[in-house]
Amino acid sequence: MDVDALYQEIILDHYKNPHGAGLRVPYEAEVHHVNPTCGDEITLRVHLDGDRVSDISYDAEGCSISQASASVLYDLLPGKTVEEAMRVLDSFAEVMHGRGQVTPDEDVLEDGIAFAGVAQFPARVKCALLGWMAWKDATSQALAASDQTLSDERGK
Amino acid sequence: MDVDALYQEIILDHYKNPHGAGLRVPYEAEVHHVNPTCGDEITLRVHLDGDRVSDISYDAEGCSISQASASVLYDLLPGKTVEEAMRVLDSFAEVMHGRGQVTPDEDVLEDGIAFAGVAQFPARVKCALLGWMAWKDATSQALAASDQTLSDERGK
Amino acid sequence: MSAYDVEAIRKDFPVLARSLAGDRPLVYLDSANTSQKPRQVVEAIERHYLEHNANVARAMHQLGAEATEAFESGRDKVARFIGAPSRDEVIFTKNASEALNLVARVLGDGGIVGEGDEIVISEMEHHSNIVPWQLLAERTGATLRWFGVTDEGRLDLDDLESLVTERTKIVSLTWVSNMLGTINPLDTVIARAHQVGALVAVDASQAVPQIPVDVASLGADFVAFTGHKMVGPTGIGVLWGRYDLLASLPPFLGGGEMIETVSMERSTFAAPPHRFEAGTPPIAQSAGLGAAIDYLSAIGMENIAAHEQAITAYALGRLQEIDGLTVVGPSEAVDRGGAVSFTLDGVHPHDIAQLLDSRGVAVRAGHHCAKPAHRRFGVQSTTRASFYLYTTEAEIDALAEAIRYTQQYFKVG
Amino acid sequence: MSAYDVEAIRKDFPVLARSLAGDRPLVYLDSANTSQKPRQVVEAIERHYLEHNANVARAMHQLGAEATEAFESGRDKVARFIGAPSRDEVIFTKNASEALNLVARVLGDGGIVGEGDEIVISEMEHHSNIVPWQLLAERTGATLRWFGVTDEGRLDLDDLESLVTERTKIVSLTWVSNMLGTINPLDTVIARAHQVGALVAVDASQAVPQIPVDVASLGADFVAFTGHKMVGPTGIGVLWGRYDLLASLPPFLGGGEMIETVSMERSTFAAPPHRFEAGTPPIAQSAGLGAAIDYLSAIGMENIAAHEQAITAYALGRLQEIDGLTVVGPSEAVDRGGAVSFTLDGVHPHDIAQLLDSRGVAVRAGHHCAKPAHRRFGVQSTTRASFYLYTTEAEIDALAEAIRYTQQYFKVG
Ligand SMILES: Cc1ncc(COP(=O)(O)O)c(C=O)c1O
Numbered sequence A, B: 001m002d003v004d005a006l007y008q009e010i011i012l013d014h015y016k017n018p019h020g021a022g023l024r025v026p027y028e029a030e031v032h033h034v035n036p037t038c039g040d041e042i043t044l045r046v047h048l049d050g051d052r053v054s055d056i057s058y059d060a061e062g063c064s065i066s067q068a069s070a071s072v073l074y075d076l077l078p079g080k081t082v083e084e085a086m087r088v089l090d091s092f093a094e095v096m097h098g099r100g101q102v103t104p105d106e107d108v109l110e111d112g113i114a115f116a117g118v119a120q121f122p123a124r125v126k127c128a129l130l131g132w133m134a135w136k137d138a139t140s141q142a143l144a145a146s147d148q149t150l151s152d153e154r155g156k
Numbered sequence C, D: 001m002s003a004y005d006v007e008a009i010r011k012d013f014p015v016l017a018r019s020l021a022g023d024r025p026l027v028y029l030d031s032a033n034t035s036q037k038p039r040q041v042v043e044a045i046e047r048h049y050l051e052h053n054a055n056v057a058r059a060m061h062q063l064g065a066e067a068t069e070a071f072e073s074g075r076d077k078v079a080r081f082i083g084a085p086s087r088d089e090v091i092f093t094k095n096a097s098e099a100l101n102l103v104a105r106v107l108g109d110g111g112i113v114g115e116g117d118e119i120v121i122s123e124m125e126h127h128s129n130i131v132p133w134q135l136l137a138e139r140t141g142a143t144l145r146w147f148g149v150t151d152e153g154r155l156d157l158d159d160l161e162s163l164v165t166e167r168t169k170i171v172s173l174t175w176v177s178n179m180l181g182t183i184n185p186l187d188t189v190i191a192r193a194h195q196v197g198a199l200v201a202v203d204a205s206q207a208v209p210q211i212p213v214d215v216a217s218l219g220a221d222f223v224a225f226t227g228h229k230m231v232g233p234t235g236i237g238v239l240w241g242r243y244d245l246l247a248s249l250p251p252f253l254g255g256g257e258m259i260e261t262v263s264m265e266r267s268t269f270a271a272p273p274h275r276f277e278a279g280t281p282p283i284a285q286s287a288g289l290g291a292a293i294d295y296l297s298a299i300g301m302e303n304i305a306a307h308e309q310a311i312t313a314y315a316l317g318r319l320q321e322i323d324g325l326t327v328v329g330p331s332e333a334v335d336r337g338g339a340v341s342f343t344l345d346g347v348h349p350h351d352i353a354q355l356l357d358s359r360g361v362a363v364r365a366g367h368h369c370a371k372p373a374h375r376r377f378g379v380q381s382t383t384r385a386s387f388y389l390y391t392t393e394a395e396i397d398a399l400a401e402a403i404r405y406t407q408q409y410f411k412v413g
């Protein structure tokens, strides 16, 4: 197992200069996720604009992998529709769980392809997915809340 | 391990014709002991006459070893002082726990020496001691009760 | 049974070739108590300790990854073996008793069983499926009720409707009785319990080792069993539970591995199965249980069940030829597991077991942790012979011969 | 340390000769997480399974007697090893976490801790000595209080008198911190607790493996530890308790082996230790733990403690030479066990552990199941190197070298 496959230059760059870090308003949902194994934490907010991801803001404490992964998440998802963003997440998760056997699609994952090496380090997969799972959770909370609002409005 | 050492003729005789079986009055204490491993049970009563063992009566359900042992207990202890009887118990228990290394004293244990073979069968030692432990427990309860009566009387 | 090569199987179990005192070959007929272990299982444990030992989950180094893989692949194998819809429904405990206690504790702590509620068990349960419920009833003020047993040793379902009612919160039943050998008609009970909104726990300690089990089609809510009776190691048991149910229940024991986050003021807990696995889990034991499952699966549970059925039928026949011997439990090999308990006129079970042991035949005597079932049949104890995948007809013959010898020794029969 | 032959000891641990990815020799510095196992322990387990396997107590045959002997002699060895006044004070659990939960559960069930009572722990506890008490407090309405930790990583005893009062029913403290390495002055706390009538439980999970322990002279009421950290198997832990206290407490789990008699209406329970050991116990694990104790005793706990002390002093020296490295916990090897946690400026503990692993050095990174202690020092996680009887100075040198390599890799330091 070659650590250089894990610590790609791109990952270390994102780690040192994380994109989009910090918690911002407005947002429709905020979640706090932890990796119970190691204690890595992230607080993450989503702001949706209709069915489009408008902003993702976060405060993360953790290793280079979990930090860089949140930074890449920020680069990739805002601007996409929720459906498109979920497909990116699926593609990222597929690579992560692929044990090194799944080739990442650069058109979809952009800088995220640098995480391909993480898949060979099962203990680090959870680090790479922490921010993504938090985003998924927050987004479904935000959508549930807006459905609720819609149906409340319809009910009126 | 030779079962004939365990099932001495004397033991089988006591098993088939247990001495002193049945529950009798008067008595000062009654106890119920079980061997949780196998479920052997004995209900045993002691009747003391001052510091002398006057009667031991019992209702036992169990294997040949535990039954025969209660029968031998009945033969040995009534008529003795509690102190003498406790010494017999100690001597019996010593043989039982001796793993076959302790030679029993026939003058003290009489038919009880037939149990020497049991000591080689650790799983059966509890069977052989069941009635004896019940007697010890019942006797100390009877003594405690009479001490109580005495001190109550003195207190008056 | 041409395909079932019991002699080949026996070669995997070195202890079966042992000779005992007096140079007598071992005839091991106490598998319902604990099974013997094949070389493959012992080697898996040995290899784990000598090459891959580390703590799991929390360790991020290579050895830790190997140990985690060994431990979690045991969980995968258990899940597949019992047809669990998800590996996260498989909780490792120390034995079946802990698994049943876990259910009883969390149903009480979670407020699912409380004052005035009813718990239903049966008279043929192992103490491990009686005492946890008595303790729960005592802690909560719930009432314990139970199914009776028929003279044939079957679950008495006549009272099903009056026993399992809207007041019932949990029904906990054994699948296969360890004393009577009876296989219970769980479907009927599960259907009724679910109709009235009660949960169902199944004590499958004697079932998983000898019959193919599919928890998804069984339809119970919890299933408990134990590694050491299925050619696996001691120190590991399993509780399977429906995921959504597990996810709604509070923790059982607190400690490392079962938390999400801890502060001095309060803690939050991990998702199942980890929520119910406090502390360092049975790591090497999971590797061993995984190897046990591989071993059983290679032979095929259908084949093992067929062998068990055949050998039990043979044993019931041979034993019931003996004058003065009475089988306690179903006398025919129909809906019946491989444990046969019996009494012998004029000889106490301990003395039978002792005499049998002097002939190399290992059986169990006593109440087999099922005192109420014994009381039901008016006996304080019985002698039990129990069989498994490695049991041969020749061993049953040796048992019958040794029983006759016992009768001669004690001059009865 | 001429008499202490660490190279000879290492030969007993086959895994220490392993090479990892990239053909790097294993440098195992994660023994506070779990220790490695000598061949002697693994062979004892193997021999037990292949030659003497049977269930205990209940089995009356020769194999059963052998298995019972193996199991119960494990208990005798534990009792002697920790100076227990009686073997009946030694309860086998599945791990230290269960032992601590057992105490918490029975103190609650037995009414010793109830509403308005106070429980005292410390901020440096392992989660396994925090969560059980939080859950007990929640179940009973008792209040949880705790000792703080000084900047040096020592137990803050300034509040002793106001913290441990007539309202306190139980004080539960770690002997040796698994994160800070601190060895706590238990005598002072035990004296105060007993003065106010409180019980004392000691989490000795990190103590029993590395220092000579005599529970009789310690004077606590309960002592918990775990087999896998003392060169023994997983799946076994120990709770020692004062006999008269144990005898006054209700059972923890119900089932086989822990009963005196069972009827459907009610049950009575066996005397300690069996009252607290429901179901088939960790039989092979007791045989293995017995072998572990024989192994440690042959080397001598005094010698192991001296080695641990020396290697820790050496490690503290080597590590603190590194720029940007901060030891969290006592910086000198005084009243200190062999676990050293540290932070490194600019590199996250996971990344350190990963880089170290790539050099074959196995350490732990994270919160080490001690989140509150980390919070106390304002860190989310640390890297921990921990040592044991087989650790060499050369391994410490490899650790230091690998840390420097990590700094270069991440361009810090
Ligand atoms: C101080 C301390 N207490 C308790 C435990 C828990 O031990 P186990 O995981 O064996 O239950 C540990 C080890 O993880 C420990 O270091």
Ligand SMILES: Cc1ncc(COP(=O)(O)O)c(C=O)c1O
Pocket (backbone or CB within 6 Å): C032, C033, C095, C096, C097, C098, C126, C128, C129, C174, C176, C177, C178, C203, C205, C206, C226, C228, C237, C369, D255, D256, D278, D279, D280, D281
């Ligand atoms: C039917 C049944 N239930 C429960 C148990 C308890 O299993 P364990 O002793 O492994 O907890 C047993 C075995 O003794 C059993 O036969």
